[in-house]
Amino acid sequence: MEFNEYQTAANRTLYGNEQVLTNCALGLASESGQVVDLIKAYTFKGQKLEKDQLIHEMGDVLWYLSQIAEWADIPFDEIAKENIETLNKRYPNGYQSEN
Secondary structure, eight states, X not given: OOHHHHHHHHHTTOOOSTTHHHHHHHHHHHHHXXXXXXXXXXXXXOOOOOHHHHHHHHHHHHHHHHHHHHHTTOOHHHHHHXXXXXXXXXXXXXXXXXX
C-alpha cells in the first residue's frame, strides 16, 4: 500500500470537530507511549515482545501521523520522500558506526 493510499483510506475514520489537530497530536503521543511501554516491558522486564500488539500500536501511531498530515494538507508520500532524502544526505553511505 502506498502512503497516500493509506492516508485516504485512514481519513474515512477521522472524527471530531475544530479540535481535530489537538486530538490527533494527543493521540499520537498516547499511542507512541504504548509502543514505548511494549518495548520497555521487553527490554527491562523480560517480557515476550508481542509482535501482534506492537503491530497494532504502530498502526495507531501511523493513523495519527497520517491524519495530522491530512489536516495540514500534506500528502503522506511527501513526508516519507522528504525523510528518505534527509537520511540519504545525512548518511550517504548508510549508517556507519564511528568506532
